[in-house]
Structure formats: structure tokens, C-alpha cells
Amino acid sequence: MRAALPKILIATFGSLGDLYPFVALGQALQREGFAVVVATSETYRDLITEEGLGFVAIHPDIEEATERLGMDLGEIARRMSADDGFLFERLIFPYLHEAYGQLYAASDGAVAVVAHSIAFAAHAAAEKRGLPLFVVTLSPLMLYSAYDPPLGARAPFVAAPRRPLALAYNRALLRGFAWAAAIWAAPLRKFRREVGLPRRGGFDLFAGAAPGVKTIALHSKLLAPPRPDHSPDILIAGQIFYDRGPPPGEGEARALEEFLASGPPPVVFTLGSFVAQGGGDYYRACMAAASGLGLRAVVLAHGDDVARLREGAPAGAFVAAYVPHAELFPRARLVVHHGGIGTSAQALRAGKPQLVTPFLGDQSDNAARLVRLGLARTFRGRAISAEKLARELRILLETPDYAHRAREAAGAIAKEDGAAVAARGIGEVVRGM
Numbered sequence: 001m002r003a004a005l006p007k008i009l010i011a012t013f014g015s016l017g018d019l020y021p022f023v024a025l026g027q028a029l030q031r032e033g034f035a036v037v038v039a040t041s042e043t044y045r046d047l048i049t050e051e052g053l054g055f056v057a058i059h060p061d062i063e064e065a066t067e068r069l070g071m072d073l074g075e076i077a078r079r080m081s082a083d084d085g086f087l088f089e090r091l092i093f094p095y096l097h098e099a100y101g102q103l104y105a106a107s108d109g110a111v112a113v114v115a116h117s118i119a120f121a122a123h124a125a126a127e128k129r130g131l132p133l134f135v136v137t138l139s140p141l142m143l144y145s146a147y148d149p150p151l152g153a154r155a156p157f158v159a160a161p162r163r164p165l166a167l168a169y170n171r172a173l174l175r176g177f178a179w180a181a182a183i184w185a186a187p188l189r190k191f192r193r194e195v196g197l198p199r200r201g202g203f204d205l206f207a208g209a210a211p212g213v214k215t216i217a218l219h220s221k222l223l224a225p226p227r228p229d230h231s232p233d234i235l236i237a238g239q240i241f242y243d244r245g246p247p248p249g250e251g252e253a254r255a256l257e258e259f260l261a262s263g264p265p266p267v268v269f270t271l272g273s274f275v276a277q278g279g280g281d282y283y284r285a286c287m288a289a290a291s292g293l294g295l296r297a298v299v300l301a302h303g304d305d306v307a308r309l310r311e312g313a314p315a316g317a318f319v320a321a322y323v324p325h326a327e328l329f330p331r332a333r334l335v336v337h338h339g340g341i342g343t344s345a346q347a348l349r350a351g352k353p354q355l356v357t358p359f360l361g362d363q364s365d366n367a368a369r370l371v372r373l374g375l376a377r378t379f380r381g382r383a384i385s386a387e388k389l390a391r392e393l394r395i396l397l398e399t400p401d402y403a404h405r406a407r408e409a410a411g412a413i414a415k416e417d418g419a420a421v422a423a424r425g426i427g428e429v430v431r432g433m
Contacts, residue, residue, distance in 0.1 A: 006111040010113075011039045012038070020244075023047070060094075100124055113125065116138075120188055138218055145229050152367055155173060223369040266332060266333060291316060298323075298332070303321040325346035338357060339358040341366055344356070377402075
């Protein structure tokens with residue numbers, strides 16, 4: 001009889017942008033000869049099983065969390081945008097013990113655990129069982145480096161330190177953040193103590209800083225190349241381009257194709273799967289800006305908003321729900337988006353200039369890195385107006401350097417296959433133990 005394949009447990013939490021890279025990584029691990037089980041919200045069960053991966057439900061479930069908070073996803077997105085601590089204090093820390101119990105059980109018989117950087121309960125389950133832990137970061141924000149500090153942040157880092165004094169300053173500021181994190185993450189420290197794990201402080205509580213933990217960065221080296229102060233346990237594997245959400249219906253796909261074929265390439269506006277919740281005013285400003293400049297537009301809105309946005313849409317605008325970015329972006333003139341790492345990468349691969357309007361989390365950092373590449377412009381999403389959008393769009397369209405640099409970046413990022421590189425790296429470590 002054929003021996004059972006060695007099992008790897010993957011744990012993730014969040015929106016589709018936090019799920020898709022792990023689906024691609026899970027499939028790559030299967031090709032490396034592992035049996036993969038993905039632990040995440042019940043909401044994603046069908047998507048994961050349809051992709052041929054094992055599934056186990058863990059808390060918090062998205063629907064359960066919205067009911068407990070008395071908020072829809074749009075309100076949660078707005079609260080996260082206004083309060084950096086909301087995600088952790090209201091959506092992660094309250095479920096640590098429950099998720100830990102589920103993940104400890106799910107990791108039975110596993111040879112390794114692969115976990116999102118904020119899946120703290122999975123980190124703890126792996127540590128408790130003595131299993132190899134691979135912490136996955138999806139954006140450069142979580143790779144703490146004095147040479148390449150968080151960009152677009154409120155903290156006054158020196159963005160491109162060249163002198164020893166600037167590096168020393170950034171190191172001191174990072175140590176200050178580590179100290180503040182140790183205080184702020186008191187519920188996480190308490191949880192670790194209650195499940196019998198050793199004390200950790202500062203960034204050791206988070207992604208990749210703890211001794212012996214392997215960190216895998218699933219983002220492009222264009223955005224954050226290796227730095228001299230990165231741990232040898234960090235592997236920057238490269239970008240993942242998984243983009244297999246539910247396709248538009250046959251009628252919708254035909255209407256979009258007819259629109260795209262009927263005129264010049266449009267500007268594509270999207271806020272991803274999470275920030276799009278309740279984004280009606282944002283999208284109306286986008287359509288007004290495009291119309292005022294005589295540009296055609298494709299607006300990818302949340303499904304609940306599509307009908308309302310179509311009612312007042314100008315003649316040159318097409319409003320739809322999800323359309324695979326890999327299919328649409330290459331046919332765009334430029335892309336306007338929220339700065340999610342997956343959307344940013346798809347626009348990079350399509351070779352299109354970008355206008356990035358970040359709202360929360362890592363989005364400001366991603367935006368600043370795209371600006372640094374010379375192919376994007378940015379302003380805060382909460383400062384949206386048709387006038388500001390039109391001004392920025394005009395600059396992007398009238399300055400050829402943006403398009404030239406976007407095409408150069410596309411050639412570089414097209415060579416990356418983060419899922420395959422990461423899966424090989426995990427396999428080498430596990431088989432070598």
C-alpha cells in the first residue's frame with residue numbers, strides 16, 4: 001500500500017488577499033509531495049476544497065465576527081482604516097484560545113505548520129507541538145530593516161538611509177516600536193503564558209523575529225530586496241499571482257468584452273475584496289474624474305453596490321463585480337487601486353502605471369514602494385475627490401516615464417514564482433530534519 005503523504009498545515013486569516021497566496025502555496029506544496037490542509041474561516045470552505053486542498057474551519061469566522069461586532073464588513077473596513085489596533089483588539093486577540101485549540105488539534109500528525117504572520121494561534125500551536133514553523137509575510141511591511149524601514153508610515157523613519165547616523169536612528173526607532181509592541185500586545189503575552197509557552201517580547205511576538213522561525217516573504221523583490229540586516233532565516237521567495245475568484249456570468253463577461261472592444265483602453269478602478277465594502281462614494285468620484293478627462297472606465301465594485309452605481313454611471317463607464325485582474329489589467333490604460341499587495345502585483349505584471357489610494361494596514365507602505373519604482377503616484381483614499389483624482393490621472397497620462405518604468409517592472413516581475421520557490425524551500429527544510 002502507498003504510504004500517506006506527509007501533512008503540512010497552513011493557517012491564514014483575513015480577506016481574499018490574505019487567502020489567495022496560501023491557496024497557491026498549498027498547491028505548490030502538493031506538487032512537492034505533501035498533503036496540505038488549510039485552516040481558515042468557514043466562509044472559504046468551498047473555494048479551498050474546489051482547489052483540491054484539505055480544509056478545516058477555525059475561528060474567527062467572518063460571518064460570526066460581523067454578527068458579534070454588530071457591523072457589516074464595510075463598517076469593519078472603516079474602523080480598521082481609522083484605528084490601527086482594531087484588527088488585533090477586536091478580531092484576533094478575543095479568539096486566541098479558541099483558535100489555538102482548533103489549530104492544535106488540526107496540527108496532529110503534521111510535519112510542519114505554515115502560518116500567516118498574524119495567525120498567532122497557529123504560531124503557538126506549532127511551538128507547543130515542537131513542529132517546524134514557517135511564518136509567511138505577504139508584504140514588505142513586516143520585514144523589519146533599518147536599511148528599508150516602513151514607508152508611507154506615520155513614524156518619521158529615514159526612507160533611504162545612506163549615512164551611519166541615519167541607520168542608527170532607524171535602528172533606535174525600530175527598537176522603540178518593539179518596546180511599544182511588547183506593551184500593546186499584552187493579550188498575546190497573556191495567552192502564551194496561559195498555554196505554557198515561554199515569554200517573548202517586542203517583535204519576537206510577531207513575524208519572523210523569533211529565533212529558529214523561518215520567514216517566507218511572498219512578495220516581489222522589486223518592492224523589497226534582501227537587506228544587510230535581514231535574518232538568514234528570511235527567504236524572499238517572490239510574488240504569487242493567484243487570481244481565480246468566481247468569474248463573471250456569461251452575460252456579464254460578454255457585455256464587458258463588448259465594452260473593452262468598443263473603444264480605447266479604459267482606466268480600471270478597484271478596491272479589492274475588502275475595502276470595496278461600501279465604496280459607493282469612492283467609485284462615483286472615480287467615474288466623475290474619468291468622465292471629466294474624456295476617459296473610459298471599468299469600475300470593479302462590491303456586488304451589493306453594482307446596481308446602484310450603474311444607475312448614475314456616465315456613458316463611458318462599465319460597472320461590474322469581480323473580474324479576474326490577470327485578464328482585465330493588461331487591457332487597461334492604467335490602474336487605480338487601494339494598494340493591496342495582490343492588486344499591486346497584478347498591475348505590476350500587467351505593466352501599467354498605477355494611482356494608489358491606500359486606506360489601511362500595509363497599503364500605504366506598498367504605495368510608497370510603487371512610487372519609489374517610478375511607476376505610480378499616491379494619495380490617501382480617505383482624501384478622495386473627483387478633482388484630486390483627475391489631477392493625478394492627468395499627470396500619470398501626460399508623463400511618459402511612468403508607463404516606461406511600468407513596462408520595465410513587468411518584465412522583471414514576470415519571472416517570479418513565489419509559490420514554487422517557497423514550496424521548494426519548505427520541502428528542503430522539512431526533509432532535511
